[in-house]
Amino acid sequence: MAGTFRITPALWDKIHHFASFPQTGVSLQQMVLFGQNPSQGTLFKASHFLAEELPIRLAHRVKELDMLPHDLSDTPSINKVKNWYAQSFEELITFPTIRLPPKVKESLMTSHTSGGTQLPGSTPNPSLVKMFGQPSGSNGNGDKTKLRIPIERSRYYAAAPNIDWPPEVQDYNTRFTKTLENIKRRHDPTVTTVAQGVLEWKRTHKTQFIGHDIQAWLDRFYMSRIGIRFLIGQHIALNTLQSHPDYVGIICTNTNVHDVVHEAIENARFVCEEHYAMFKGPPVQLICPMNLAFPYVPGHLSHICFELLKNSLRAVVERFGHEHEELLPPIKVIVVEGKEDITIKISDEGGGIPRSAIPLIWTYMYTTMEGQGIDQDFHDTDFKAPMAGFGYGLPLSRLYARYFGGDLRLISMEGYGTDVYIHLNRLSSSREPLQ
Numbered sequence: 001m002a003g004t005f006r007i008t009p010a011l012w013d014k015i016h017h018f019a020s021f022p023q024t025g026v027s028l029q030q031m032v033l034f035g036q037n038p039s040q041g042t043l044f045k046a047s048h049f050l051a052e053e054l055p056i057r058l059a060h061r062v063k064e065l066d067m068l069p070h071d072l073s074d075t076p077s078i079n080k081v082k083n084w085y086a087q088s089f090e091e092l093i094t095f096p097t098i099r100l101p102p103k104v105k106e107s108l109m110t111s112h113t114s115g116g117t118q119l120p121g122s123t124p125n126p127s128l129v130k131m132f133g134q135p136s137g138s139n140g141n142g143d144k145t146k147l148r149i150p151i152e153r154s155r156y157y158a159a160a161p162n163i164d165w166p167p168e169v170q171d172y173n174t175r176f177t178k179t180l181e182n183i184k185r186r187h188d189p190t191v192t193t194v195a196q197g198v199l200e201w202k203r204t205h206k207t208q209f210i211g212h213d214i215q216a217w218l219d220r221f222y223m224s225r226i227g228i229r230f231l232i233g234q235h236i237a238l239n240t241l242q243s244h245p246d247y248v249g250i251i252c253t254n255t256n257v258h259d260v261v262h263e264a265i266e267n268a269r270f271v272c273e274e275h276y277a278m279f280k281g282p283p284v285q286l287i288c289p290m291n292l293a294f295p296y297v298p299g300h301l302s303h304i305c306f307e308l309l310k311n312s313l314r315a316v317v318e319r320f321g322h323e324h325e326e327l328l329p330p331i332k333v334i335v336v337e338g339k340e341d342i343t344i345k346i347s348d349e350g351g352g353i354p355r356s357a358i359p360l361i362w363t364y365m366y367t368t369m370e371g372q373g374i375d376q377d378f379h380d381t382d383f384k385a386p387m388a389g390f391g392y393g394l395p396l397s398r399l400y401a402r403y404f405g406g407d408l409r410l411i412s413m414e415g416y417g418t419d420v421y422i423h424l425n426r427l428s429s430s431r432e433p434l435q
């Protein structure tokens with residue numbers, strides 16, 4: 001039953017063991033190349049990569065959730081989240097492996113270089129190496145250090161040979177995908193529950209502010225969550241969705257920036273109109289080449305744009321009021337493609353932010369929206385789309401931008417307005433920033 005999970009001493013040992021291995025980052029490019037037209041053999045290799053990598057990432061988080069500064073770990077909500085991570089960890093390390101006929105095993109181990117694509121070798125996971133027969137805890141050179149196994153020995157080639165994969169391979173893929181779906185669902189309310197934990201902590205400690213150490217942990221924790229959910233979401237999509245010429249899992253190889261930004265504008269204006277009971281929200285001008293496209297996760301991009309546009313719309317409405325809708329100054333969105341980056345600039349005339357508040361806007365739970373915030377009884381599974389009030393919009397959007405090697409910057413001109421720059425790395429070769 002949910003909520004009754006307990007971390008046994010034996011499980012703690014495993015968690016500490018796995019947390020002693022480094023996490024292995026992947027890049028968008030690798031995921032695209034790896035997931036193109038996957039066979040059951042390729043999906044099996046991807047399962048294997050995740051079955052090694054996810055427990056390592058989860059173990060790092062459990063350990064950290066248990067050792068947070070200033071007694072934050074003692075709050076009931078943080079404890080709940082820790083148990084979710086530990087339970088998912090346990091499900092993955094106890095996931096039944098399969099015995100493969102030697103010929104199939106050999107096919108999976110063979111280098112098939114057409115396309116030459118591989119996921120990086122994650123640090124060998126002692127509970128899984130039996131499937132491929134790699135020595136436990138070894139770096140492949142015979143010494144028992146925890147070094148990554150040499151890259152030649154650890155490649156999972158996308159181009160798995162063209163053989164008839166036995167039914168047990170497909171069966172394994174189906175079961176593993178189901179397990180990942182359950183895990184993903186379990187962790188849906190993580191952001192709100194952690195936020196709840198920080199609020200509980202603030203209440204107990206009678207403080208309004210979180211220190212640098214907690215802020216840094218939240219950045220690390222949410223960044224890691226983005227990564228874990230990207231890997232899981234990608235795997236589920238590869239295993240369950242019909243193939244589409246523009247999609248590899250949840251990555252759209254041809255993400256049309258104009259379309260995504262346009263949709264975000266419409267959605268943000270809709271929320272603004274509902275919130276302020278306006279007939280028409282402030283106008284938004286979009287200047288963007290219609291055919292500008294690049295590989296990205298459209299969900300990430302629309303999340304970032306939606307959050308920033310909501311901020312700008314709110315600032316404009318709160319500065320000028322909503323009686324004279326036709327007089328509101330437009331928000332300008334300009335999208336430009338450079339060699340390295342695609343940059344989206346969102347400029348509003350909403351009056352800007354005082355310089356003294358600039359360091360605060362990147363902290364979690366800083367908001368100037370009154371009467372909002374997550375209260376004690378907040379049970380929603382994730383943030384719905386209210387106008388504002390959690391104080392998560394900016395810091396989380398920056399993490400999404402950074403996840404694939406981009407960034408988010410804000411420049412305010414107090415008394416006039418704010419410019420926000422979303423930098424998106426169009427080369428898509430940078431690896432996840434994991435810590």
Ligand SMILES: Nc1ncnc2c1ncn2[C@@H]1O[C@H](COP(=O)(O)OP(=O)(O)OP(=O)(O)O)[C@@H](O)[C@H]1O
Nearest residue numbers: 311312315361367368388389390391392393394418
């Ligand atoms: N374009 C802007 N103009 C003026 N102030 C802004 C702008 N963008 C952000 N801010 C200020 O920064 C604060 C934090 O923004 P952030 O997006 O992180 O949270 P929020 O909008 O208050 O809540 P939510 O998490 O629901 O988005 C806002 O409450 C607002 O005071």
